[in-house]
Amino acid sequence: MDIFLVLEISILFQVTALIIAFWLIKVTGRKEAWILLAAALTIMVARRIFTFYSLYTGTSANSFTLSIELIELAVSVLLAAGMAVAVPFIQSIKRSEELQIDINRSLKMFTLSNEAIVTATDELSLLQYICRVIFEVGGYRYAWVGYTELNGKPHLHHVAHAGFKEAGSEAPLIIRADAEQGINPISTAIRTGKPVVCNNTHSDPSYGLWRNEAVDLGYLSIISLPLVLDNDVFGVLNIYGEKADSFELSEVKLLQEMADDLVYGVKALRAREEHKRVEEALHRSEERIRASIENMPDAFSIFTAIRDDSGRIKDFRIDYANAAACLLSGLGSSELGGGKLLELLPDYNDTGLFDEFCKVVETGQPLIKSKQTVELEEKKIGKGEKRTYNLRAVKLEDGLVVAWRDITELKRAVEALWVSEARYQTIFNTAAVPICVEDFSQVKAALTVLKSQGVTDMREYLGDHKEFVRSFAQMVTIHDVNEAAVKLYEAENREELLNLQKDIYLPENFPVFKDILVAMAEGKELYEGETVNRSLKGKRLNIWIRITIPGDDREFENLLVSIFDITERRKMEEELLKAQKLESLGVLAGGIAHDFNNMLTVMLGNITLAKMKLNKDDIVSERLEKAENAIHRAKDLTRNLLTFSLKGELSKKMVAIGELIKETANFAVSGSRSRCELSIPNDLWPVEADEGQISQVIHNIIINADQAMPDGGTITVQCENIASGAADLPLLKESRYIRISIKDQGAGIAPDGREKIFDPYFTTKEGKSGLGLATSYSIINKHGGLISVDSEPADGAVLHIYLPAIEAMRAEKSGEERKTLKGNERVLIMDDEEAVREVAEGILNSIGCEIELAQDGTEALELYLKAREAGRPFDVVILDLTVSGGMGGIETIKKLLAIDNDVKAIVSTGYSNDPVMAEYRRYGFRGALNKPYKLQEINEVLSSVIAGGNS
DSSP: OOHHHHHHHHHHHHHHHHHHHHHHHHHTOOHHHHHHHHHHHHHHHHHHHHHHHHHHHTOOOOHHHHHHHHHHHHHHHHHHHHHHHHHHHHHHHHHHHHHHHHHHHHHHHHHHHHHHHHHOOOHHHHHHHHHHHHHHTTOOSEEEEEESOBTTBOSOEEEEEEEOTTTTOOHHHHHHHHHSSSSOHHHHHHHHSSOEEESOTTTOGGGGGGHHHHHHHTOOEEEEEEEEETTEEEEEEEEEESSTTOOOHHHHHHHHHHHHHHHHHHHHHHHHHHHHHHHHHHHHHHHHHHHHHHHOSSEEEEEEEEEOTTSOEEEEEEEEEOHHHHHHHTOOHHHHTTOBHHHHOTHHHHTTHHHHHHHHHHHOOOEEEEEEEEEEOHHHHSSOEEEEEEEEEEEETTEEEEEEEEOHHHHHHHHHHHHHHHHHHHHHHHOSSOEEEEEOHHHHHHHHHHHHTTOOOHHHHHHHOHHHHHTHHHHOEEEEEOHHHHHHTTOSSHHHHHHTGGGGOOGGGHHHHHHHHHHHHTTOSEEEEEEEEEOTTOOEEEEEEEEEOOSSGGGGGSEEEEEEEOHHHHHHHHHHHHHHHHHHHHHHHHHHHHHHHHHHHHHHHHHHHHHHTSOTTSHHHHHHHHHHHHHHHHHHHHHHHHTTOOOSOOOOEEEOHHHHHHHHHHHHHTTSSOEEEEEOOTTOOOEEEOHHHHHHHHHHHHHHHHHTOTTOOEEEEEEEEEOTTSSOOTTOOSSOEEEEEEEOOSOOOOHHHHTTTTSTTOOSSTTOOSOHHHHHHHHHHHTTOEEEEEEOTTSOEEEEEEEEBOOHHHHHHHHHTOOOOOSOOEEEEEOSOHHHHHHHHHHHHHTTOEEEEESSHHHHHHHHHHHHHTTOOOSEEEEESOOTTSOOHHHHHHHHHHHOTTOOEEEEESOTTSHHHHTGGGGTOSEEEESSOOHHHHHHHHHHHHTTOOO
16 A cells, blocks of 8 residues: 555545534534544644654654554544544534523523512513513513504504614614514514514515515514413514524423513503502592582581480481581581580471481481571571571481582572562563564474475575465464553453464565574574564554574574564655655755746846836836736745745844735635634734745644644634743743734644644644644744644644744834945846846846846856956956856855955845855855845845945
């Protein structure tokens, strides 16, 4: 055999033995591996020594050397084989030692966990401690606990964790990786309620989704242990191991037992917490009950029977008395507590309550006494008074509970309610407004049915179903009415109206019935509307009804319906409409009078000019004189037309009232069956009055007197002077009056009508407005006078008019100071009527005046400015008040005053009632001239104004 081949094989086995020895040392670290390594090294060293010896001695490779090499080869083979055989044995020993270490660690972990479960006081702290024990003692990579529901929120919620400190990972990362993605050990454990183990996350195909994360976080195995309480998985304990196969069967059993113990600990903690909550709730409840009883207004006491040797109750021990009971007894809680009832409160025996309390204890039957009157002494509550209580006593073991409820205020409230009800009935029965108590419950029920059937637009539905509206009267029942309603509907008594209530309705009521139904259906709080009823005697009534609609359906049984009688108001409104028509007629009459006066001005002026060209004895002059008189009568006619117009202010001047009364009275009775007898003294004092309005007053009163005598008769008009004190009329302020008495021969005025005779719209005559006397009253009052009436039934009526008189010297003053024109005055006349301008020009030319004419204010201003600039200003300007389509007198005078503050202007109009004519000075005029005017009138006004006065 080749010695070198043996040497090579020997070296190969020696190297193999060295490698195995080194691997065993690295893997197991046991001493057996070191022995094998030492043996291999020894053989190799011995071989080297032999080789060096052979070389040193020069021994040749002979058969001895070959034998040695064979022996070395055999030893090397045995050494390598021995090492190969020793490897499994050494590994088995290593695993046993490691397993023992793991078991010891698990047992310690289990022991610490059980100790924590026993001593734990808080559920979350326990869970956190268990996780920390698993991580720190158990040596696992990570541990965490998740609950399937927390605070009512589903899904998995992290509650405790420990581990991964060096990796810097957080619990939510594990939860996201393990609990919210597909099927994994955690979800499987929750779903099945059994432990789930994954011993190699790198090779287990079911863990593919989380493999990268397992690599990053450094774990190779995981176990999920369900936490099951009462067959319900409420959470899961998850443990992660760094090595594969970290969870062997024995380890799984131990961890499962630990999880079960943890569940027991959680259950015990929850039970303890629940018990604590129950105790606290019970304690709070007891405190609330105690506080409620202590502070309740009712007197509350607990008594225990004290029996003698025979078993008979001889007294009661007071175990408890609240503040109200102490107040009722007049004793403090320290005095009552533990005291004996009859010793402290002997009144209980005197009133018989003690015997009744004994009966409650012996029989068990409760004692209920209403309106028990107790007289409270002054020493008890600070004031002596009697109060009323309801008493209730109920058996409690060998005693009883007694409650006293003070019903004094309730009793007073009930009595006050009775008084209020009586007061309500009084107010209801004596109310001036008719009131009905009506039952609308059937109406409300019918509307509710319609709504349930889908009717949304009630107005449209009722418009299409008129039969429902017609049934309204049958659905409403009147329960009660007051006296005013009985009187309104002309019933004999309340019962008659209630029995015949359906007779008051008319077909005109149906629209109102519909509106009421709509208002109730729409939930409105109030309905108001006008309708028509009829009385039981057939009288037509215009009424305004008001219904307060309640929100509670139960209150529909007694609705208050207020009824306002507006029949007279409707009549007054109709009369007002007539009065408005009359006012319109007055406006028309005023306009006619204005235009007519313009025409009369032209006619009168031309006649005056024509007469100036003739001799007085000429037959033509005589004819013109008659025409002039006719024009003056026409002027009186326009004045009478103006009495229909109520517009304007007083235009006062000195009036010879006798002539005015004579003219007005004769005009008023013209064409009637009545006649006037006038008694007017020649020395009747003059008055300062508005001729037109005083004429209207006389006219109205005479017309009223004429209407009071349908078959005609005599109207007596008597005038007289009344000095101070001659009349018993304290309302008169002046010392001198004239009295105008107008008496008719009619049926007279009833006493209740005399007070209303001057009220607007009051009249006893059909088809009349009732405004005549009211207007007359207003006019006389504005003149500072008074109007009164005397009348007796069947003896006619006499109306007395009192007007302040003026002194005779004032009446004559104007005549004494009368002035005339010189004949060279420059006069500017502005009037929109060409004929009026020409007549005025002719009249003033006839007396020597220089005239210029303008048809409106604009032209008048131009002429006035030119005259001033030329140095020939006008002495006076006559301005027409109203110019059709141009600048009138008011606007013109404003602009003239702006040009010349000393301008002397006269306002002229055919509408004498215009307020400007009454207060012309206010507007800047120096005088006023009513159309138509005569030569003498225009001469006097112009003379007065030019002289520097006012006219």
